[in-house]
Amino acid sequence: MELRAKVPSGPIQEKWDKHRFEMKLVNPANKRKYEIIVVGTGLAGASAAATLGELGYRVKVFTYHDSSRRAHSIAAQGGINAAKNYQNDGDSVFRLFYDTVKGGDFRAREANVYRLAQISLDIIDQCVAQGVPFAREYGGLLANRSFGGAQVSRTFYARGQTGQQLLLGAYQALARQVAEGTVTLYPRTEMLDVIVVEGQARGIVVRNLVTGAISAHMAHAVALGTGGYSNAFFLSTNAKACNATAIWRAYRRGAGLANPCFTQIHPTCIPQAGDYQSKLTLMSESLRNDGRIWVPARAGDARRPNDIPEGERDYYLERIYPSFGNLTPRDVASRRAKELVDKGQGVGPERNGVYLDFRDAIQRLGQQTIAERYGNLFDMYLQITGENPYEVPMRIYPAPHYTMGGLWVDYNLMSTLPGLFVIGEANFSDHGANRLGASALMQGLADGYFILPYTIGDYLAQTKFAAVPEDHVAGRSAVAEAEARTTRLLGINGTRTVDAFHRQLGRLLWEYCGMERTADGLNQALREIPRLRDAFWADVRVPGAGQDLNQELEKAGRVADFLEFAEVMCLDALRRDESCGGHFRKEHQTPDGEARRDDEQFAHAAVWEYTGDGTPPKRHVEPLTFEYVHLAQRSYK
Amino acid sequence: MNLTLHVWRQTGAAAAGRFERYDARDVSEHMSFLEMLDVVNGRLIEEGKDPIAFEHDCREGICGSCGMVINGRPHGPVPRVTACQLHMRSFTDGDQIWIEPWRARGFPVLKDLVVDRSAFDRVIEAGGYVSIRTGAAPDANAVPIPKRDAERAMDAAACIGCGACVAACPNGSAMLFTAAKVAHLGALPQGQPERYSRVRYMLAQHDDEGFGSCTNHGNCEAACPKGISIDCIAQLNRDAIRAALGKGTEYAGAAGGGA
Ligand SMILES: Cc1cc2nc3c(=O)[nH]c(=O)nc-3n(C[C@H](O)[C@H](O)[C@H](O)COP(=O)(O)OP(=O)(O)OC[C@H]3O[C@@H](n4cnc5c(N)ncnc54)[C@H](O)[C@@H]3O)c2cc1C
Numbered sequence: 001m002e003l004r005a006k007v008p009s010g011p012i013q014e015k016w017d018k019h020r021f022e023m024k025l026v027n028p029a030n031k032r033k034y035e036i037i038v039v040g041t042g043l044a045g046a047s048a049a050a051t052l053g054e055l056g057y058r059v060k061v062f063t064y065h066d067s068s069r070r071a072h073s074i075a076a077q078g079g080i081n082a083a084k085n086y087q088n089d090g091d092s093v094f095r096l097f098y099d100t101v102k103g104g105d106f107r108a109r110e111a112n113v114y115r116l117a118q119i120s121l122d123i124i125d126q127c128v129a130q131g132v133p134f135a136r137e138y139g140g141l142l143a144n145r146s147f148g149g150a151q152v153s154r155t156f157y158a159r160g161q162t163g164q165q166l167l168l169g170a171y172q173a174l175a176r177q178v179a180e181g182t183v184t185l186y187p188r189t190e191m192l193d194v195i196v197v198e199g200q201a202r203g204i205v206v207r208n209l210v211t212g213a214i215s216a217h218m219a220h221a222v223a224l225g226t227g228g229y230s231n232a233f234f235l236s237t238n239a240k241a242c243n244a245t246a247i248w249r250a251y252r253r254g255a256g257l258a259n260p261c262f263t264q265i266h267p268t269c270i271p272q273a274g275d276y277q278s279k280l281t282l283m284s285e286s287l288r289n290d291g292r293i294w295v296p297a298r299a300g301d302a303r304r305p306n307d308i309p310e311g312e313r314d315y316y317l318e319r320i321y322p323s324f325g326n327l328t329p330r331d332v333a334s335r336r337a338k339e340l341v342d343k344g345q346g347v348g349p350e351r352n353g354v355y356l357d358f359r360d361a362i363q364r365l366g367q368q369t370i371a372e373r374y375g376n377l378f379d380m381y382l383q384i385t386g387e388n389p390y391e392v393p394m395r396i397y398p399a400p401h402y403t404m405g406g407l408w409v410d411y412n413l414m415s416t417l418p419g420l421f422v423i424g425e426a427n428f429s430d431h432g433a434n435r436l437g438a439s440a441l442m443q444g445l446a447d448g449y450f451i452l453p454y455t456i457g458d459y460l461a462q463t464k465f466a467a468v469p470e471d472h473v474a475g476r477s478a479v480a481e482a483e484a485r486t487t488r489l490l491g492i493n494g495t496r497t498v499d500a501f502h503r504q505l506g507r508l509l510w511e512y513c514g515m516e517r518t519a520d521g522l523n524q525a526l527r528e529i530p531r532l533r534d535a536f537w538a539d540v541r542v543p544g545a546g547q548d549l550n551q552e553l554e555k556a557g558r559v560a561d562f563l564e565f566a567e568v569m570c571l572d573a574l575r576r577d578e579s580c581g582g583h584f585r586k587e588h589q590t591p592d593g594e595a596r597r598d599d600e601q602f603a604h605a606a607v608w609e610y611t612g613d614g615t616p617p618k619r620h621v622e623p624l625t626f627e628y629v630h631l632a633q634r635s636y637k
Numbered sequence: 638m639n640l641t642l643h644v645w646r647q648t649g650a651a652a653a654g655r656f657e658r659y660d661a662r663d664v665s666e667h668m669s670f671l672e673m674l675d676v677v678n679g680r681l682i683e684e685g686k687d688p689i690a691f692e693h694d695c696r697e698g699i700c701g702s703c704g705m706v707i708n709g710r711p712h713g714p715v716p717r718v719t720a721c722q723l724h725m726r727s728f729t730d731g732d733q734i735w736i737e738p739w740r741a742r743g744f745p746v747l748k749d750l751v752v753d754r755s756a757f758d759r760v761i762e763a764g765g766y767v768s769i770r771t772g773a774a775p776d777a778n779a780v781p782i783p784k785r786d787a788e789r790a791m792d793a794a795a796c797i798g799c800g801a802c803v804a805a806c807p808n809g810s811a812m813l814f815t816a817a818k819v820a821h822l823g824a825l826p827q828g829q830p831e832r833y834s835r836v837r838y839m840l841a842q843h844d845d846e847g848f849g850s851c852t853n854h855g856n857c858e859a860a861c862p863k864g865i866s867i868d869c870i871a872q873l874n875r876d877a878i879r880a881a882l883g884k885g886t887e888y889a890g891a892a893g894g895g896a
């Protein structure tokens with residue numbers, strides 16, 4: 001496997017412009033001759049498909065949801081970053097670039113991050129023109145808020161529903177192309193495999209989730225915008241259906257998988273209440289703008305929060321990090337919360353949370369203002385916990401939330417499998433070892449609206465394509481494999497539910513590959529995962545038939561893939577014998593408990609190559625160099 | 638607490654359905670309604686039976702996937718709360734709970750509680766957008782928008798497309814859904830050029846999909862988990878009258894929406 005990043009030469013500020021000029025164009029009349037498959041209708045997939053349709057390509061779009069408007073992006077709450085500097089507080093493209101590289105703990109490719117910061121400006125323009133109702137000031141101009149890891153106010157938002165509004169903008173752009181006839185939508189259709197013909201990705205295998213029919217779709221190129229894999233942990237903030245099948249199947253067909261151990265644990269989620277719990281709910285990081293995080297100074301203090309006097313509270317982030325305070329980056333804030341809970345200073349009935357307190361902000365700004373900023377989040381909290389956050393502090397705890405790892409892509413967003421492009425959270429992206437808040441929405445839309453539509457054209461213009469009929473033998477055999485797998489799952493007829501296995505895998509990953517990792521723990525996980533996988537294939541019960549709407553069968557296929565994926569995740573965590581960003585190896589920390597990188601040995605992206613079932617995957621590296629942001633220990637003090 | 642569920646079971650679109658009775662035992666008040674169903678389904682699977690099919694994804698009240706009628710009310714007893722955000726503390730020990738799919742001509746049942754809502758997408762495809770190409774936008778602050786208008790647009794744009802409004806309406810009308818998009822885009826300067834063609838195309842599609850007409854019952858507003866106001870429908874009606882009087886015909890065809 002060869003890792004050619006294809007970063008254009010020249011100064012970082014000019015790379016993207018230069019590259020755009022040098023890329024080959026597809027003649028407008030020829031665009032209609034090219035078919036492109038897009039899997040996923042989240043911010044990345046919907047924006048890409050709409051734009052490719054506008055350009056005149058024939059686009060087929062697939063999603064397992066009943067409507068393209070329901071992709072997981074819809075749930076993003078807090079906001080989207082852009083270096084507009086509308087607040088005149090010293091922001092710039094370079095500063096956004098700098099914050100992102102540093103926030104990612106120096107494990108991202110500089111050239112990609114710079115391009116992302118440049119494009120951030122266009123995204124906001126595009127969304128406003130679509131009618132996205134961003135928050136505004138009284139003068140009618142756009143409002144901003146701050147997010148963790150930044151000292152400027154560059155986050156644009158639409159109440160607590162930013163993802164929803166951005167996705168509806170992209171969904172509507174897509175709807176317009178469906179009406180124009182350039183895009184064909186395939187809802188309730190799940191991709192099960194990639195079809196490779198003569199070394200190129202030329203199609204996908206899908207299952208119609210209503211009829212159960214499995215079939216092949218061919219095209220000239222395939223783009224995956226299939227989201228992240230946080231649900232490997234079972235309990236996460238992701239929507240229930242989010243899964244790794246698309247990227248895992250692509251990996252098995254030759255796409256390199258980069259940094260799977262880079263997962264993000266979000267500091268502000270509602271703590272788990274019971275073992276029936278099906279998911280964890282995020283309370284947007286934007287709450288840290290006005291909320292203050294604390295725990296009782298004394299372990300085991302069982303008084304109600306409002307009865308604990310000021311002097312007996314530990315506002316630990318403000319104490320340890322005076323300059324960033326409650327806005328320290330996610331990985332740091334999460335670890336500090338875990339330490340205090342482990343020391344017995346946790347709060348709530350299960351003693352598994354810390355407080356996020358709005359008392360002072362309500363006194364300062366009034367309940368009205370707080371309600372305007374966070375009303376829907378407060379309502380959601382009340383509904384879930386039965387406690388009113390206007391009166392008592394919220395209880396929060398870290399939870400799996402986002403995955404920086406994903407399929408490796410070059411500067412053109414193409415994987416190591418020619419013709420397979422990967423966008424949004426599904427690629428290994430621009431966030432290094434830790435993503436800053438409000439940067440995922442930015443990246444998804446940058447990839448979809450402004451990068452992929454150019455780079456895919458360059459690929460099409462330069463590539464020779466064999467004629468591939470819809471019933472090509474490669475497609476037929478991939479379909480047969482997918483059918484055999486489905487039949488096998490339905491035939492096991494064991495005793496335990498799919499969820500039971502998924503929960504068990506989740507607990508294992510949380511224990512050994514969660515917020516803190518050790519070589520011993522990871523080795524333990526690597527022994528247990530294959531056992532669990534064998535147990536799954538011997539004893540899972542998938543009721544019903546294949547030729548039907550069968551939700552248990554859908555889940556079973558996804559969990560089977562998570563059971564394979566998890567192993568590479570742990571292997572990657574074991575082999576990365578350093579701490580960086582969200583990957584915290586207990587063996588590698590500074591005296592005050594911060595992640596200690598090893599730049600000599602690990603300033604690279606680790607990329608895994610599939611070598612067959614039963615043989616270990618092969619590890620490759622893409623070295624990372626830092627010319628513009630100098631390698632340094634992160635400090636938020 | 639212990640509950641008795643009466644759940645609508647239907648094996649497929651063409652099959653006849655019926656209510657089945659299930660016991661839900663030892664339900665914690667902290668569970669969500671869907672977690673309670675998960676537990677019931679887990680037991681059904683272990684007993685070798687077919688679990689209840691229901692749609693859900695975000696479980697945070699935002700994706701609009703979940704939708705079921707609980708004791709005669711779309712999304713259940715708590716106003717402004719989706720089924721996935723409903724918690725069992727809203728019920729009491731010994732309750733009988735009736736669970737059914739959305740029932741409307743525009744939403745055929747696919748299986749158990751799962752219905753086909755693709756008609757909503759087609760209503761949007763008919764004109765629920767601003768025709769702007771990627772890369773063609775002016776600077777975002779070039780046109781200031783009064784905060785009041787932006788807030789009004791956001792109120793309408795908060796629709797999650799779940800379909801509760803249709804399920805609640807005695808006519809099976811999707812007017813609140815359609816009007817929410819018309820009101821969202823109509824409140825903003827970016828939505829003005831296509832304002833009247835949009836309403837015409839969307840209404841025509843709405844009727845083609847078999848949704849009934851609006852006769853001002855107001856059940857939709859009461860059932861909407863996001864509190865979308867029927868003022869949106871009033872606005873749609875005003876725009877529709879102007880469109881009928883010929884406003885916006887200059888844009889016909891240009892919007893590309895198929896009526
Ligand atoms: C609760 C929450 C809040 C967040 N808030 C913020 C925020 O405020 N700011 C921010 O920047 N980021 C936020 N994030 C992160 C951000 O929302 C996601 O990273 C981003 O939306 C991912 O977009 P995407 O397009 O890559 O994928 P998704 O939106 O996850 O879309 C994936 C798509 O792929 C489809 N798909 C997947 N697999 C298959 C398959 N096999 N076959 C067919 N279709 C498939 C799905 O149907 C879906 O359409 C938040 C995340 C969560 C969980």
Ligand code: FES
Pocket residue numbers: 692693694695696697698699700701702703719720721722797
């Ligand atoms: S599951 Fe998303 S709104 Fe209920």
